[in-house]
Amino acid sequence: MPLLKIVPIEIRRRITKQNPRRKKGQKLDAMQEIKKLISEDPEIAKTNEMSRFPNFGFEYRGGITELYNSIIRSRNKKPKIMSIGPGLGLDLAELNIDLNSVGIESSIDVLSLQKLVNINILKLLNGKDYSQNVALEEIFSNPGKYKSVIRELLGKYDFLIAALSAGIYTNYSTHNCFFMFLMLAPQGEAYIDVNHFDEDKFRQMVKNHNKRYGTDLNFKIENVTKTIERIKITRIS
Numbered sequence: 001m002p003l004l005k006i007v008p009i010e011i012r013r014r015i016t017k018q019n020p021r022r023k024k025g026q027k028l029d030a031m032q033e034i035k036k037l038i039s040e041d042p043e044i045a046k047t048n049e050m051s052r053f054p055n056f057g058f059e060y061r062g063g064i065t066e067l068y069n070s071i072i073r074s075r076n077k078k079p080k081i082m083s084i085g086p087g088l089g090l091d092l093a094e095l096n097i098d099l100n101s102v103g104i105e106s107s108i109d110v111l112s113l114q115k116l117v118n119i120n121i122l123k124l125l126n127g128k129d130y131s132q133n134v135a136l137e138e139i140f141s142n143p144g145k146y147k148s149v150i151r152e153l154l155g156k157y158d159f160l161i162a163a164l165s166a167g168i169y170t171n172y173s174t175h176n177c178f179f180m181f182l183m184l185a186p187q188g189e190a191y192i193d194v195n196h197f198d199e200d201k202f203r204q205m206v207k208n209h210n211k212r213y214g215t216d217l218n219f220k221i222e223n224v225t226k227t228i229e230r231i232k233i234t235r236i237s
């Protein structure tokens with residue numbers, strides 16, 4: 001697939017525009033770095049050919065741009081980010097390089113049904129792959145088996161994105177939104193594409209959780225877009 005097709009138009013525009021905060025001579029062109037990585041790593045090219053998921057995902061860019069804008073707005077210089085179902089993770093690598101280039105030391109962890117993120121891409125993300133080769137709902141419904149993973153994930157992230165992933169390809173959309181909410185740090189924001197999201201059920205889950213664990217979790221839900229059902233959940237407390 002031609003590289004230009006896999007780079008989001010909004011990010012391409014942003015990268016090619018002169019960035020006033022970039023130091024002169026600094027090599028910070030995310031596209032160039034990723035292009036180099038792909039050409040040097042035949043495995044990435046092969047996975048890209050073989051997997052339909054990332055191709056599908058690459059066509060869909062709104063979520064990443066939204067995330068970029070929210071991170072910039074937050075003024076958080078070291079945001080911890082989680083991507084649930086990142087596909088190959090190329091767009092996230094691009095996002096991370098781009099954030100780094102404006103002085104933001106972001107790290108992006110990933111968790112996916114299939115372990116698709118290549119080790120070299122993971123290095124660009126500066127994060128960890130928590131994928132267990134099972135669905136998100138499977139991990140959180142087996143707290144005994146996945147205790148150490150769950151413990152690391154809870155309350156950790158300033159930002160979470162689940163673009164066309166665990167909020168959609170599941171019979172447990174609302175449950176998965178709740179699990180993703182539990183991964184947020186206070187004031188953390190999750191951008192999740194959903195279907196069959198039931199806000200009342202979600203509210204009840206948070207209530208039950210607070211009662212059972214003596215916590216005081218609270219949230220705000222917004223509809224981000226109407227074209228695809230994407231919600232934003234903010235952890236208020």
Ligand SMILES: C[S@@+](CC[C@H](N)C(=O)[O-])C[C@H]1O[C@@H](n2cnc3c(N)ncnc32)[C@H](O)[C@@H]1O
Pocket residue numbers: 053054056057058060084085086087088111112113114116134135136137162163164165166169170
């Ligand atoms: C269509 S791809 C989207 C890839 C990427 N987010 C994008 O927009 O380009 C679906 C991704 O979600 C993951 N996924 C789907 N259902 C999931 C679930 N229930 N739990 C965890 N990951 C899931 C898949 O492994 C894959 O990485």
